[in-house]
Amino acid sequence: MKMTLTASNITAPTRFVEVPNQRYAYRRFGNGSGPPLLCLQHFTGTLDNWDPAVTDPLASGREVILFDNAGIGRSTGVVPETIAEMATHALAFLDGLGIQSCDVLGFSLGGMVAQQMVLDRPAVFRRMILAGTAPRGGEDIMHLDKPSLSRYFTNPALQGYAILQKIFFAPSLSSQSAGEAFTGRLMLRTEDRDEISGPDVARAQLASFREWEQFTGVRFADLKRIGQPTLVVNGVQDEMIAVRNSYWLAEHLPNAMLLIYPDAGHGSLFQWHESFHHHAAEFLASNSRFAPY
Amino acid sequence: MKMTLTASNITAPTRFVEVPNQRYAYRRFGNGSGPPLLCLQHFTGTLDNWDPAVTDPLASGREVILFDNAGIGRSTGVVPETIAEMATHALAFLDGLGIQSCDVLGFSLGGMVAQQMVLDRPAVFRRMILAGTAPRGGEDIMHLDKPSLSRYFTNPALQGYAILQKIFFAPSLSSQSAGEAFTGRLMLRTEDRDEISGPDVARAQLASFREWEQFTGVRFADLKRIGQPTLVVNGVQDEMIAVRNSYWLAEHLPNAMLLIYPDAGHGSLFQWHESFHHHAAEFLASNSRFAPY
Numbered sequence: 001m002k003m004t005l006t007a008s009n010i011t012a013p014t015r016f017v018e019v020p021n022q023r024y025a026y027r028r029f030g031n032g033s034g035p036p037l038l039c040l041q042h043f044t045g046t047l048d049n050w051d052p053a054v055t056d057p058l059a060s061g062r063e064v065i066l067f068d069n070a071g072i073g074r075s076t077g078v079v080p081e082t083i084a085e086m087a088t089h090a091l092a093f094l095d096g097l098g099i100q101s102c103d104v105l106g107f108s109l110g111g112m113v114a115q116q117m118v119l120d121r122p123a124v125f126r127r128m129i130l131a132g133t134a135p136r137g138g139e140d141i142m143h144l145d146k147p148s149l150s151r152y153f154t155n156p157a158l159q160g161y162a163i164l165q166k167i168f169f170a171p172s173l174s175s176q177s178a179g180e181a182f183t184g185r186l187m188l189r190t191e192d193r194d195e196i197s198g199p200d201v202a203r204a205q206l207a208s209f210r211e212w213e214q215f216t217g218v219r220f221a222d223l224k225r226i227g228q229p230t231l232v233v234n235g236v237q238d239e240m241i242a243v244r245n246s247y248w249l250a251e252h253l254p255n256a257m258l259l260i261y262p263d264a265g266h267g268s269l270f271q272w273h274e275s276f277h278h279h280a281a282e283f284l285a286s287n288s289r290f291a292p293y
Numbered sequence: 294m295k296m297t298l299t300a301s302n303i304t305a306p307t308r309f310v311e312v313p314n315q316r317y318a319y320r321r322f323g324n325g326s327g328p329p330l331l332c333l334q335h336f337t338g339t340l341d342n343w344d345p346a347v348t349d350p351l352a353s354g355r356e357v358i359l360f361d362n363a364g365i366g367r368s369t370g371v372v373p374e375t376i377a378e379m380a381t382h383a384l385a386f387l388d389g390l391g392i393q394s395c396d397v398l399g400f401s402l403g404g405m406v407a408q409q410m411v412l413d414r415p416a417v418f419r420r421m422i423l424a425g426t427a428p429r430g431g432e433d434i435m436h437l438d439k440p441s442l443s444r445y446f447t448n449p450a451l452q453g454y455a456i457l458q459k460i461f462f463a464p465s466l467s468s469q470s471a472g473e474a475f476t477g478r479l480m481l482r483t484e485d486r487d488e489i490s491g492p493d494v495a496r497a498q499l500a501s502f503r504e505w506e507q508f509t510g511v512r513f514a515d516l517k518r519i520g521q522p523t524l525v526v527n528g529v530q531d532e533m534i535a536v537r538n539s540y541w542l543a544e545h546l547p548n549a550m551l552l553i554y555p556d557a558g559h560g561s562l563f564q565w566h567e568s569f570h571h572h573a574a575e576f577l578a579s580n581s582r583f584a585p586y
Contacts (some may be wrong), residue, residue: 236543236544236551243544244540247537247540250529250553250555251529251536253555254555254556255555255556256555257552257553257554257555258529258551258552258553259550259551259552260543260550260551261550261585262543262546262547262548262549262550262583262584262585263547263548263583272585275585275586278586290555290556291555292554292555292565292568293568293571
């Protein structure tokens with residue numbers, strides 16, 4: 001295998017780390033003075049679903065670490081049906097790499113795993129970016145059977161990335177055009193790709209969303225325990241995880257900035273990747289104990 | 294009078310412009326390559342209520358223009374009881390100065406006037422910043438009689454700027470401390486100050502808020518007609534104009550970024566003035582037809 005060392009998710013080799021009872025697939029690339037940035041992926045997404053327009057510029061200031069959770073891509077094991085178990089796997093992965101301190105970017109499902117990891121082991125995490133995600137106890141999280149989404153899944157003319165373009169982007173021509181560019185970028189990597197997730201992955205992860213919508217005690221109270229500076233990002237027209245979940249994150253996390261993009265859906269960070277990188281890089285470059293940057 | 298030309302609201306001389314039936318007081322200072330920035334003020338606020346920590350850094354990239362609407366400070370006339378009439382005055386003021394193109398920063402009441410001005414004469418405005426404000430048809434706009442606010446107005450121990458510190462900032466020690474610094478900065482200007490607004494100003498402006506809460510037809514439909522790139526800013530704990538009004542602005546303006554600050558109330562731009570300036574300057578420096586920066 002050609003071990004290209006270019007700092008890009010188009011060319012970075014897939015690597016593997018062994019921990020007890022488990023082998024995780026991952027990629028790490030980039031360098032700079034910032035702490036490593038652990039990137040946690042969306043529903044059914046693999047290493048190949050990370051948009052190089054997002055990962056690669058971030059890799060110019062720090063090491064970017066992409067990771068397949070248990071049962072995804074070429075990681076062994078079974079896809080958990082709870083966010084809590086996914087967080088346990090992701091912490092085991094960090095332990096396997098010997099990483100004791102990092103930043104985290106969690107997108108969608110990955111943002112829920114990020115929150116749980118920070119609650120479980122706060123000392124590891126310096127700063128957190130939560131994109132297109134929801135707190136425990138949120139609402140309208142990945143209900144793929146609702147008409148605004150099911151119309152795409154049940155349309156036989158749409159397959160694979162064509163569905164992704166529909167569900168990650170707003171219906172406008174401008175957003176759909178950005179979606180087409182996004183899926184084009186996902187195909188730039190031609191070798192050493194992950195297997196695409198199958199229905200078992202989807203079923204287990206959907207179960208984890210249903211569990212995440214449940215809460216006991218005071219709603220959103222857990223968020224008060226997360227003191228890390230956080231940047232919450234979303235597209236105002238997110239159909240997959242309604243934007244009010246991002247509002248709740250900003251309202252209940254004590255130290256979070258909220259940034260909402262216009263004319264964008266779930267994949268706002270991919271649509272507005274230049275702006276997203278600009279904001280994310282400035283946020284991550286800050287050493288303030290406060291979120292505003 | 295000493296005509297100091299320093300680009301600061303601490304020292305800029307108050308000037309006057311005559312238009313038919315009206316004389317407006319204003320200050321203009323600063324320079325740079327950007328279009329002039331018209332700043333529209335909050336409930337009962339005068340030229341002296343503009344925080345130099347916000348106005349002065351912005352004046353390093355453009356001319357900043359502060360303005361007393363009719364019946365405020367040393368402007369002649371009667372304070373209108375509708376936002377529409379305030380917008381008419383502000384447009385007459387721009388005409389009086391011969392300004393045909395500018396950006397606008399509207400804070401609170403001023404943000405409502407800014408929206409109305411852009412609807413009335415869209416060609417004048419390039420980019421818009423709306424801080425701590427609400428769309429027509431918004432809710433929980435300046436209800437000073439609700440317990441969370443009236444407790445300050447009815448506390449005899451609180452007067453003047455001490456009330457402002459309470460109502461513009463969150464209850465936390467950190468926010469109140471920022472509020473104390475803010476009111477300290479408002480007192481740095483020692484000469485050529487406006488008269489403080491009296492109860493007649495408050496009464497008329499409160500009437501304008503009640504009128505602004507009304508709407509006919511489809512709620513928030515007017516916002517769709519505002520194509521200007523817009524930056525919507527607020528503090529997550531705004532008690533004076535609830536933050537959901539900022540959410541509505543971002544959801545219905547077709548081209549708006551939303552930026553919400555933590556641990557902050559109505560005066561988030563004064564509390565986080567370094568961050569606010571950073572974001573506002575980058576937003577205003579952009580020549581993109583899109584809001585993201």
